[in-house]
Amino acid sequence: MAGPHDGSGKGEGRRSASGYGLGSVDTVMSVTDVAREAERFVADAPSLDVLERLAGDDILLTLDGLRAGYGPMEILHEVSLRVGRGQSLCLIGPNGAGKSTVLHSIFGFTSIYAGSIAIGGKEVTRLKPNDKLRSAGIAYVLQDNSVFPDMTVEENLWMGGYLMSAPAEAKQAADRVFEKYPRLAERRRMAARVLSGGERRLLEISRALVMDPQVLLIDEPSIGLEPRFIDMVFEILGDLQRVDGKTIVMVEQNAKKGLDFADVGYVLVSGQVARAGSGAELLEDPDVGRLFLGG
């Protein structure tokens, strides 16, 4: 029977790659074709010199030869990555390549079998998530739908300060975030469930800002949002980078949008870094275009 993974090219089996987040509706490569082509990418993996050049003179976050996964299942195979202070980096790649697992590993949600993670030259490989946030200044914005719908907007923000020693401190920190985002401040006593999709995403990002992190890990900022909200979210991220100097590492299924935004892009295939370049370079790379941008 023809199916999406059988490579038969029949009926449902010939779904456009876009159904898997790999291109536009008129892309005609099957998922199997895409996977086969993507594997060929790995042969061209960038050298450490390339990664360092892309990160610039002031490297903040370093992953070296990271092997990580869930329980006994290794997902990332010797992933190395460099992010400059105040830079934005976007990970793209096929479904299941391990993009979210890179973020999970940086934040401390995975088992790490080998390799290292360092921030500002200090090794933080095996710090637990709370310590990643508290002492390494790394915050993680979950993929979609992580607001507490029955809590008010301000209660949601206070939750972002759960590691602070006193509730008053969390409230003060939340007030600083409200000053930055009047749109949220105006809605502070409303239940989060009544917010629009874009406002919910803003609340999720804001909650991660309460601890004033230096690095924001963001999983799929555009997922499930209408186009006007997608633009709004990328504007917010751009402002955090430019005005507040935050370093941003994101996974984005909308590869064009992500690469358009990011200073640096990495293509992850089968748990390995297959290509890296400036966002603009990758947007112009014909292989990236064919496989991930719909031709």
Ligand SMILES: Nc1ncnc2c1ncn2[C@@H]1O[C@H](COP(=O)(O)OP(=O)(O)OP(=O)(O)O)[C@@H](O)[C@H]1O
């Ligand atoms: N919490 C988990 N426990 C066990 N396996 C997991 C977990 N999260 C992800 N995986 C597995 O790790 C692999 C990589 O998943 P990951 O979500 O990192 O890929 P991805 O590139 O982000 O994919 P997508 O674009 O579909 O979100 C998949 O095989 C997935 O099933």
